[in-house]
Amino acid sequence: MLLRTKLFGKTYEFGSIKELLAKANEEKSGDRQAGIAAESVTERVAAKFVLAELPLWALYENPAVPYEEDEVTRVIHDQVNMTIYNEIKDWTVGELREWIMKDTTTPQMIRRASNGFTAEMVAAVTKLMSNMDLIYGASKVRVTAHCANTIGLPGTLASRNQPNHPTDSVEGIRATIYEGLSYGSGDSVIGINPVDDSLGSVMRLLDMTYDVIQKWEIPTQNCLLAHVTTQMDAMKRGAPVGMVFQSLAGSQKGNESFGVDVGMLDEAYEMAKKYAWTAGPNYMYFETGQGSELSADAHHGADQLVMEARCYGLAKRYHPFQVNTVVGFIGPEYLYDSVQITRAGLEDHFMGKLYGIPMGVDACYTNHAKATQNDIENLAVLLTSAGCNYFMGVPLGDDVMLSYQCTSFHDAASLRQLLGLRPLPEFEAWMENLGLMKDGKLTEKAGDASFFLQK
């Protein structure tokens, strides 16, 4: 194997496909921390030139972690449709980029091709994309799913109502749910990150959210973002679970650091199909984010974009209702500033869509990253143009439990009104019926949590 190019008279050679992929990655502080990033901007571009000529079969045959060693690799390779793979395996990565962009390539053609991809192919083509390529490419692919309602339809933008509370107060969380609903947030899910991961606490919040949904006949699903085993215990005890959640990593070792493996996820998926109160057939909710593998020393020398793509390959096994990257949560040692967070948000969304995942984004940042609310608002507008399925909804973007900032209830309403989008159809009809929304706009009654004190 020889991976080499000249650029401005200088020769650049890359020792392995893994090294080539890492050096072709856009600047990320995490890759630099891992010691695998390109040493100069020209070296990065040299790597991109070589990568553009790489045939897809070379990526298929060289996964970031060997098939024998890693169950995530096995999941990804075992689910490849070989008929489709054989049609595309001799394309170069550069050709794949142009094929995605071409006007003659329809959304249906991309959806079909995605069943012939491995994660490394998805990550590789992403590295050749400009930001607008990522927006344009993703906008061609709509991925819909159904749980209690339908997500991902063209012309819609959903919002997760994320009513977290620093002590899991049932009253406090309910108050924030009301606030969000009054702005039209909650169609993707009413999803709580609990402080207390214990069974009792999780069941209490499942009961409360289910009661709100029943009382107001809200066409949506509830979810408690506790560890998957806690949710499985809750289902066994008859708790009303709408959707089952878990954070994913792109390697077996990374998932071990989250306390999960493929066998456990398989079991959770089977239980969801058996016990969730929602209609399905999509019952799973996953969160991911570049850098989590490196932070668990589980990246196997691969860059954080490749590892992230592998998360989507794993997620695909479970036909999820929704998947989102939590793009700026991990901190500046992985994504330093708004430039890197913006890039990673666009990359992750594109990769998820290209892989056929119903993709949302938690556009967010921590206070030690070089980013502000303005940057997150910018990213949300870009991602909405890219056809992002949903964002988080938090009161004024300030999550008082997770101590980070993301998109707000206001942002969901603003993005819809700005770009002519609607809530999920069942949810919009529900809002219209209550008089909170008319012709896609909030009414006078909206934005008032006390509306929900009537019942």
Add this chain to the structure above:
Amino acid sequence: MDQNQIEAVVQAVLAELKKKDVQAATASAPASAKSGVPAAGAKTNALIIDLPDPTTPEVRNAVGVEHPMDPEGLLNLKSTTPARIGSGRAGPRPRTRSWLLFQADHGVTQDAIYGEVKQEVLDQFGLFTVQTQVADKAEYLLRPDLGRLLTPEAKMLIEQKCVKKPQVQIVVGDGLSAAAINNNLPQIFPVIKQGLEASGISMGTPFFIKFARVGVINDVNTVIGADVVVILIGERPGLGVADALSAYMGWRPGPGKTDAQRDVICMITNNGGLNPLEAGAFVVELIKKILKNQASGVELKLKSSEEITEHPPSDVL
């Protein structure tokens, strides 16, 4: 151009600017334009904007919804959570006041992270300063590993200045919030010092570490050889709470020791946390417990019957 000409030009420009000011003030005051009185200059002089602090609980908790369906009910809902609910809207966007308050709360976190620990605070307790292998703030944020290692110069200075093998070594680190040190050290430090003295526990020579992560206590103890090392360090600022301090401590820290082998008292602040005087007393109690059990972290939990506070997630490790 000679001096006089220059002077004349300057005067002309100043006069022009003055005229523009007056015009601008008039343009921005449509009411006075209608009535035609009084003179614009006088009106500007009479303008007084003198705001109360919008970060006080009373102002923060004000409802921004213009015509709530149930005003009393909305206040009750608001009282159940620190989340920013009931803030109202301007079309789909936030109201001006709540957006500005958000920016103030984020601004104070940035000033804390990029701020400096005040020399007079360090001087007050005679703390000398050493630095980790981190060169500047950007590198501090990018390379947590370097924030856990002292420079050779730092080790030499510690070697020269510090008492060796004390029972307890206290160090102070800036971490992710200079404000945490500036605001809390003057209260917590004397309590810890006096508490240890009163208990007959020997304390080493305290010092300050610039660009520190918690793990630097492992490196510190390769020089000091204390039984317990405590680091008082600034945590990542939360929105509106920018000065939270934590006290991490470990039994005989050294290379390879991890967070699982440490104990922590966190959220030490006068802004809605554990007040630093009280926290100082807790720190002394925890030190005594570690000394008694000759263990910290998970091992201490196993050895002692009582429950130790769980580690919260932290970015300063």
